[in-house]
Amino acid sequence: MRMRDHAYCGLFGALSLALPTLFHALGLAGPMFLPMYWPLVTLAFLVPTGRAVLVAASVPLASSVLTGMPLPWPPLVAVMSVELAVQVGLAGALGRPRTGFASMGRIFLALAFVLVLGRFLHAGGVWLLAQRFQLPAGALAGASFLAGWPGVAAMLVFVPVFVGALARRDGVCEVRFLKALRRLRLPEGAVLVCAQALRWFEALSRDAEMLARALELRRARPAAGAADAERKGAAADAAGAERGPAVRIAGLSVSYPGASEPALEIGTLEVAAGEKVALLGPNGGGKTTLLSVLAGFAPYAGEVSVFGAEPRGRGLKAVRRRIGVLFENPDDQFVFPTLREDVGHALAGRGLSAADLSARIDGLLGTVGLPKGNRPVASLSRGQRQRAALAGVLAAEPDLLLLDEPTSALDDAERTRLAETLKALPCAILVATHDRAFAEALCPRRLLVNRTAVVV
Secondary structure, X not given: OOHHHHHHHHXXXXXXXXXXXXXXXOOOOOOOOHHHHHHHHHHOOOOOHHHHHHHHHHHHHHHHHHHOOOOOOHHHHHHHHHHHHHHHHHHHHHHOOOOOOOOHHHHHHHHHHXXXXXXXXXXXXXXXXXXXXXXXXXXXXXXXXXXOHHHHHHHHHHHHHHHHHXXXXXXXHHHHHHHHHHHOOOOHHHHHHHHHHHHHHHHHHHHHHHHHHXXXXXXXXOOHHHHHHHHHHHHHHHHOHHHOOOEEEEEEEEOOOOOOXXXXXXXXXXXXXXXXXXXXXXXXXXXXXXXXXXXXXXXXXXXXXEOOEOOOHHHHHHXXXXXXXXXXXXXXXXOOOEHHHHHHHHOOOOOOOHHHHHHHHHHHHHHOOOOOOOOEHHHOOHHHHHHHHHHHHHOOOOOEEEEEOOOOOOOHHHHHHHHHHHXXXXXXXXXXXXXXXXXXXXXXXXXXXXXXXXXX
16 A cells, blocks of 8 residues: 555545544534545545545544444444445545546546435435334434535535546646636635635645655665665665666656646656766756656656666665655655654664664764754754755665755755765765755756756
8 A cells, every 4th residue: 555545544534533523522413424524535536445445434433432422323323334435435436447536527426426325325324223213213314314415515516626636736626616616606705715725625635645755765765684685785786887877767758637748858868876966947847857757756758767677666666765855845854743753763674773873863963964952843944954854864875865955945054064965975866956056066967957958
């Protein structure tokens, strides 16, 4: 299971628990289960169907425990678990193709069928329970059937837009949705609330995806025994660099959904082992896209190899064991809330004793010019967070460093020190930057990247 799927399951599972708990705290016991539907149904379009069904089946029980429901509720909880599992399973099976994201139209049709079916399932379950406890079955079933339609209508609007926004990541779905709301002549306040809700959902999904990327990179690092073996292999590769470059690209083309032209096209490019190369160019030119391809985060066409392995499919794990990636936003890099815990986690699996681990952390923090105390990451300035993130990357002793704007929050003295630190490393480095002085101080070779790569 990919880390991204873990992140989505955790995010939407937590939302489906938090919302009914909030309703219960506000005294809205009647409709408290309705808000858990949309995160779980959304999850069906984002992760494999089996995973989504497991999360959906467990949420009603977990919610009933959190809200401290009385004993008459367990039968209803069981009915809701079955109901949610069936709806989420059908939504995933009908609305999501075998590869890639479904279209908004397909998601809408799948939701319309599943949610309408869900109302009948819910009413039938309530009727059976009412019969069992000798309650007015017809009245309760009818009320249950009618009560959920506002929620169904809201999900038919929001879920396709939200999933489409995650798939496209270009704002097209949000813009069309907000234009449609204005054509309905809704109050401007309602439109603004919807716009803010979409922005919040997209921010949550972005945070989940970036955390998943950070965890994927850390999980790829080998354990103690394997690390020693791989380090010997890496040393042999470095000693025999003539056998192949660190990076080789031929006929690379990267396109994003909805774009009219490729985001990046490179005919041929090679980076030797140990070579330092700067990627310069305008915003949107493809510098970050190139780094994402090499790290295995972006789909591409063409031939790409990192130390002889392809950064996708079966070769991806081998690539990530030999690279270190510094994201543009340092906050995306951290897994733990305190400085030493986060850097120490990057060293996990090395078989170090507590004393050796502490000394290694001290050395890494000293290398990037940070104090040795265990400060909360949130208390660091942006420049300090950027250097702390770099310390976690250097902990893996990678053979190839991919750095995205590493000096954006550093002052002149810190930039000079960073250039000297990186220049002393034996590994190859590709650094995307707008800082030409930093690039000239660090990299003998510089490329202008503006949808292609040209030597400057």
